[in-house]
Amino acid sequence: MMGCKYTADSILAYLDGRASAAERRELEAHLHHCADCRARVEEFRRLWSVLDELPAIEPSPAFDARLRERIAAAPQPSPWSWLAPAPRVLAAFAAMLLVAVWLSWQSPAPAPETRSLEPGRSELEFTMIRDLQVLEDYDVLANFEALEALPVATEPDERRM
Amino acid sequence: MARSDVQLMLDVKAGDEASFELLLQRYRTPLVNFLHRMVRDAALAEDLAQEVFLRVYCARRRYEPGAKFTTWLFRIATNLALNAIRDGRHRKAELSLDEPAEDSERALELPDGHPTAEQQLLEQHRQAVIRRAIFRLPEKQRAAVLLHKYQEMDYDQIAKILGCSESALKSLLFRAYEALRVELAPLVGLAAEAEQGRAPAAAGEGRKA
Ligand SMILES: [Zn+2]
Numbered sequence: 001m002m003g004c005k006y007t008a009d010s011i012l013a014y015l016d017g018r019a020s021a022a023e024r025r026e027l028e029a030h031l032h033h034c035a036d037c038r039a040r041v042e043e044f045r046r047l048w049s050v051l052d053e054l055p056a057i058e059p060s061p062a063f064d065a066r067l068r069e070r071i072a073a074a075p076q077p078s079p080w081s082w083l084a085p086a087p088r089v090l091a092a093f094a095a096m097l098l099v100a101v102w103l104s105w106q107s108p109a110p111a112p113e114t115r116s117l118e119p120g121r122s123e124l125e126f127t128m129i130r131d132l133q134v135l136e137d138y139d140v141l142a143n144f145e146a147l148e149a150l151p152v153a154t155e156p157d158e159r160r161m
Numbered sequence: 162m163a164r165s166d167v168q169l170m171l172d173v174k175a176g177d178e179a180s181f182e183l184l185l186q187r188y189r190t191p192l193v194n195f196l197h198r199m200v201r202d203a204a205l206a207e208d209l210a211q212e213v214f215l216r217v218y219c220a221r222r223r224y225e226p227g228a229k230f231t232t233w234l235f236r237i238a239t240n241l242a243l244n245a246i247r248d249g250r251h252r253k254a255e256l257s258l259d260e261p262a263e264d265s266e267r268a269l270e271l272p273d274g275h276p277t278a279e280q281q282l283l284e285q286h287r288q289a290v291i292r293r294a295i296f297r298l299p300e301k302q303r304a305a306v307l308l309h310k311y312q313e314m315d316y317d318q319i320a321k322i323l324g325c326s327e328s329a330l331k332s333l334l335f336r337a338y339e340a341l342r343v344e345l346a347p348l349v350g351l352a353a354e355a356e357q358g359r360a361p362a363a364a365g366e367g368r369k370a
Contacts, residue, residue, distance in 0.1 A: 008335045016309070018316065046349045047342050051310055053284075054291050059193045060207060064185065067211045071218055 006030060006037050015044050166230035170217075174224045181221075185214060188231075191312060192238055198307050199242040201296045205250055209241045229318060236322045239304050246300055287348055294344040302337035309334055 006027060013019040014027050031038050164172070164180070166187070172180035192213055197206035216237055295303060301323060308319045320330045342349065 008339075009331050012331070012335060012338065043342060043349070044338065047338065047345060048310075050287075050345055050348045051291065051341070054198075054288055054295075054311075056190065056194050057197055057203065059189050059210070063189060063193070063207060063211070066207075067185070067214055070211055070215050074215060074219055 004034060004037055006034075008040075011037070011041055011044060015041065015048060167226045170221070170224050170230055171226065173218075173221045181218060184217070184230075188234060189214075192234070195235065195307055195312060196238055196242055198292070198295055198311070199239075199300075199303060200245055200250070201292065205245060209238065209245060212241055213238045228321060231312075231314070232318050232321050235308065235312070235314075239322055242304070243300055290348060291345065294341055297344065298337050298340060302333055302340070305330060305333045306337045306341070 010019065010023065010027060014024055019027070027037075031041060164183070166184065169180040169184050173184065189210065192210040193206050196209045197203055200206055200209070213234060217234065295306065298306065304323060305319060308314045308322060309316075314322075316327050316330055320327045323330065323333075325333070
């Protein structure tokens with residue numbers, strides 16, 4: 001293996017089937033006359049089959065029921081979930097607000113629509129604040145590329161038991 | 162034809178609860194297994210898997226199809242597992258390691274031709290040794306191996322889940338498999354012996370990560 005151009009990377013890719021057909025042929029040809037690489041491949045192959053011995057477990061029968069309970073108890077139960085602003089809803093809302101503001105500028109007296117919008121708006125903000133952790137997670141998850149250099153698990157630890 | 166994960170998630174976003182059920186059926190077992198191997202505690206693994214689904218459900222209105230659905234799902238799962246480990250929520254599991262390391266070789270020297278009950282015991286013992294070897298990997302290496310070996314994900318997807326480059330992931334995986342090869346040398350050797358009638362392999366020059 002010392003001084004051999006075949007690295008652990010390529011052997012790993014060969015074994016897990018992620019190497020291209022050409023790469024595979026090249027390594028196989030090399031294995032014919034390199035005992036070190038052959039031994040290394042064989043060792044990894046054995047490790048691979050040992051790891052296969054680990055059986056999968058089944059989730060408990062209560063899994064779904066428990067999840068449904070937790071969803072029902074979540075701060076954002078489905079009957080109210082329409083309050084959570086989807087980006088398009090938020091954009092439409094902003095547009096409405098702009099129109100309302102513009103209308104109030106046009107008329108000398110404040111437009112009644114502006115005031116009637118207020119409670120709805122604070123309610124939206126409240127939902128967003130309540131939901132902040134999920135939002136933060138989502139922003140992180142939606143922007144992987146920007147975070148490549150950052151360590152994993154940047155979210156605060158405020159989960160319930 | 163089965164609907165794709167992305168299509169199901171878009172249907173969930175549009176208010177279709179049945180599609181959420183389908184996603185749940187599809188990923189309940191893989192998630193519970195991934196988390197179980199991460200935290201080595203079945204009850205905690207279930208709790209965390211539920212948390213993953215809960216978060217997906219709560220974020221459904223904001224879902225935009227971008228990265229693969231499973232990348233999103235397993236990234237949430239990985240973050241939750243790492244947090245649970247850092248919070249010490251897995252400590253219970255760590256203390257109740259079912260198999261102390263010193264016992265492993267003794268148990269493996271059981272004579273052949275014993276009743277099925279003993280073979281079963283041996284099998285369970287091997288599984289416990291494998292579980293523990295995986296659990297002893299540093300957290301990020303552990304996650305990388307689990308996603309690579311058991312979830313059979315691409316390098317590109319695992320790198321996104323772990324928030325590292327593909328080349329960093331490859332070296333992470335290599336170090337992890339080297340550590341496992343050393344840690345599991347007795348099992349790897351015996352497996353080879355059974356297969357080919359050869360003597361168990363020596364632990365080799367591999368380094369521990
Ligand atoms: Zn070679």
